Amino acid sequence: MELRKSYFADVRKDDLHEIGQARPRSDSPGHVTGKTTFFADRNFPGMLHLKMVRSPHHHARIRSIDTSEAEKHPGVVKVLTAKDVPHNVYTILILIQIGPEDETVLADGKVRWKGEAVVAVLAETERAAQEAAAKVKVDYEVLPAVFDMEEALKPGAPIVNEYHGQNYYLYDSGECRKVRFGDVEAGFAEADHVLEQSYQSSPIEHAPTETTGCVVAPEGNDRFTCYTNTQAMFFTLDNTSIILQMPGSKLHFVGGTVGGGFGGKVDVIVEPIAILGAKLTGRPVCFIYSREEEMQISSPRAAEKVVIKDGVMKDGRIVARKVTGYTDAGAYSRHSPYGAQKGAGHYPGPYTIPNVWIDTYCVYTNRTPSSAMRGFGVTIGDFALEVQMDKLARLIAMDPLEFRFINAYRDGDMKAHRQPTEGAALIECMQEAARAANWPVAEKYMAMSSYKKGA
Amino acid sequence: MAKVPVQFTLNGSEKAEFVDGGTTLLNALRDKIGDTSPKGGCHQGTCGACSVIVDGELRLSCLTLAETCNGATITTTSGLAEGGVLHPLQRAFLDTFASQCGFCTPGMIMAAKVLLDHTPNPSRDEVVEALSGNICRCTGYEPIIQAVLTAARANSQNAA
Ligand code: FES
Numbered sequence: 001m002e003l004r005k006s007y008f009a010d011v012r013k014d015d016l017h018e019i020g021q022a023r024p025r026s027d028s029p030g031h032v033t034g035k036t037t038f039f040a041d042r043n044f045p046g047m048l049h050l051k052m053v054r055s056p057h058h059h060a061r062i063r064s065i066d067t068s069e070a071e072k073h074p075g076v077v078k079v080l081t082a083k084d085v086p087h088n089v090y091t092i093l094i095l096i097q098i099g100p101e102d103e104t105v106l107a108d109g110k111v112r113w114k115g116e117a118v119v120a121v122l123a124e125t126e127r128a129a130q131e132a133a134a135k136v137k138v139d140y141e142v143l144p145a146v147f148d149m150e151e152a153l154k155p156g157a158p159i160v161n162e163y164h165g166q167n168y169y170l171y172d173s174g175e176c177r178k179v180r181f182g183d184v185e186a187g188f189a190e191a192d193h194v195l196e197q198s199y200q201s202s203p204i205e206h207a208p209t210e211t212t213g214c215v216v217a218p219e220g221n222d223r224f225t226c227y228t229n230t231q232a233m234f235f236t237l238d239n240t241s242i243i244l245q246m247p248g249s250k251l252h253f254v255g256g257t258v259g260g261g262f263g264g265k266v267d268v269i270v271e272p273i274a275i276l277g278a279k280l281t282g283r284p285v286c287f288i289y290s291r292e293e294e295m296q297i298s299s300p301r302a303a304e305k306v307v308i309k310d311g312v313m314k315d316g317r318i319v320a321r322k323v324t325g326y327t328d329a330g331a332y333s334r335h336s337p338y339g340a341q342k343g344a345g346h347y348p349g350p351y352t353i354p355n356v357w358i359d360t361y362c363v364y365t366n367r368t369p370s371s372a373m374r375g376f377g378v379t380i381g382d383f384a385l386e387v388q389m390d391k392l393a394r395l396i397a398m399d400p401l402e403f404r405f406i407n408a409y410r411d412g413d414m415k416a417h418r419q420p421t422e423g424a425a426l427i428e429c430m431q432e433a434a435r436a437a438n439w440p441v442a443e444k445y446m447a448m449s450s451y452k453k454g455a
Numbered sequence: 456m457a458k459v460p461v462q463f464t465l466n467g468s469e470k471a472e473f474v475d476g477g478t479t480l481l482n483a484l485r486d487k488i489g490d491t492s493p494k495g496g497c498h499q500g501t502c503g504a505c506s507v508i509v510d511g512e513l514r515l516s517c518l519t520l521a522e523t524c525n526g527a528t529i530t531t532t533s534g535l536a537e538g539g540v541l542h543p544l545q546r547a548f549l550d551t552f553a554s555q556c557g558f559c560t561p562g563m564i565m566a567a568k569v570l571l572d573h574t575p576n577p578s579r580d581e582v583v584e585a586l587s588g589n590i591c592r593c594t595g596y597e598p599i600i601q602a603v604l605t606a607a608r609a610n611s612q613n614a615a
């Protein structure tokens with residue numbers, strides 16, 4: 001492979017002789033012999049099983065909860081409701097000052113999505129917990145729900161989450177994250193063609209083979225060991241400490257062995273309630289999502305809508321780009337305000353465009369709360385941007401790859417969010433891709449470099 | 456709840472337990488006997504992570520009642536290595552990077568073993584067919600197919 005730019009030449013002096021070699025993974029011997037210990041492989045004498053009573057409604061007021069029949073069910077040891085949770089309203093990113101706290105560990109007075117946790121039942125066996133959960137009586141008053149982001153943003157739409165007060169996340173920049181660079185309207189006025197398209201995606205479930213869960217063992221000294229498959233060990237520990245109003249020194253988290261995560265195991269959902277159960281009963285507790293819960297309850301990738309308007313010249317230069325992005329957070333924030341913000345920084349794509357305008361909204365609807373998944377905030381955006389690039393190339397009858405060479409960012413170019421480009425590699429990647437795919441590209445593009453000088 | 460006695464041979468050793476009526480073989484192996492190599496990914500017969508070998512046949516242990524296995528000979532992935540030496544399938548899974556998170560691996564190896572026991576030199580299509588009841592969300596399957604073909608080749612070289 002011959003590259004026009006030598007990467008890391010100024011950074012790394014050592015030989016990168018491991019690259020390209022197959023080295024055994026350190027965890028494989030455990031995997032192939034069945035010895036790797038996943039959290040669910042822990043078994044403690046006297047372990048209780050936790051099952052959730054979940055909302056059958058998308059949006060409803062809770063008039064009353066009656067747990068008396070469930071408590072009488074044989075094998076039931078404890079039934080938990082919102083009043084048992086020391087700090088019931090939380091939000092994961094509060095650890096980095098992204099508030100307000102907007103989500104309940106157990107629903108208190110209201111449910112905002114179908115599947116929301118309302119009551120936790122702890123019993124001697126999984127079956128007893130399941131049967132008792134079915135005996136919990138919750139009296140709901142169903143409220144109007146909103147499932148579409150644009151509907152949710154209209155005046156008069158039902159308010160999904162009162163902790164926000166409106167159906168969008170309020171950034172310090174206002175109702176959306178904004179990027180303003182150059183003069184986008186002047187760019188459209190000068191363009192030979194203007195193309196506006198909108199792109200939409202549905203939520204995507206990670207579907208790991210191992211479902212979300214944890215096993216908690218009380219250590220007898222008011223400390224608790226939590227075996228978990230979280231992908232966010234310290235986020236979970238710190239949030240649990242807030243929710244249970246318990247110093248972190250009382251919590252010992254053991255994990256790192258995850259049976260597939262893909263971003264779906266970064267939300268703090270199962271650990272706080274399982275530890276609370278262990279604390280209140282003095283017994284080990286196991287809380288594992290069923291396959292159905294994994295598919296229906298765990299956060300998916302957010303649904304997104306992306307509207308892109310581009311101004312392009314006949315010679316191939318994009319002179320203006322306006323993007324409006326919508327991220328469907330579902331009923332609660334989780335990681336979505338961050339995802340929508342990432343989109344704002346990302347949307348011009350790896351292209352240098354002189355006039356850019358970006359608005360990205362994090363919208364609340366009565367859908368399953370969404371959260372992280374492999375490049376969330378930018379993955380759907382990239383799909384939209386690259387489909388748009390192909391459409392623009394077709395519009396001006398240009399080869400789609402050559403069109404990208406013309407607009408590719410290079411070292412020193414100012415990005416729309418005012419970060420100078422460093423370490424660009426798009427041109428070299430495209431050259432290599434053109435060679436690998438035998439895609440004919442004019443010689444002048446094959447001679448380009450991400451270094452501006454000498455190109 | 457009335458307990459039911461179950462007795463079988465697991466990876467060469469005799470096991471006897473009392474289980475609740477209706478207990479699955481998966482739960483009996485994991486919770487009672489302590490062999491956690493079969494995994495529970497769905498408990499409804501859709502993922503294959505719980506696959507074990509009962510009297511030479513591939514079984515989903517989450518859909519098999521423990522009480523139906525009286526007198527049976529059961530093999531799980533934890534019993535494959537002999538005297539610390541990996542089974543050719545285990546070796547091949549390791550060498551071809553056929554295992555990422557590892558959660559599907561014990562079930563995959565069981566399905567592959569039953570295939571190779573009956574069909575020592577399978578075609579690629581036969582491998583794909585044999586693994587079609589096992590879900591892997593990490594590898595994209597290709598390294599797993601390669602691992603099974605590699606193990607088959609290693610077996611036939613040893614036999615020659
Ligand atoms: S756990 Fe048996 S098939 Fe999934």
Ligand code: FES
Pocket residue numbers: 209259260553554555556557558559560590591592593594
């Ligand atoms: S290696 Fe993760 S599911 Fe197969």
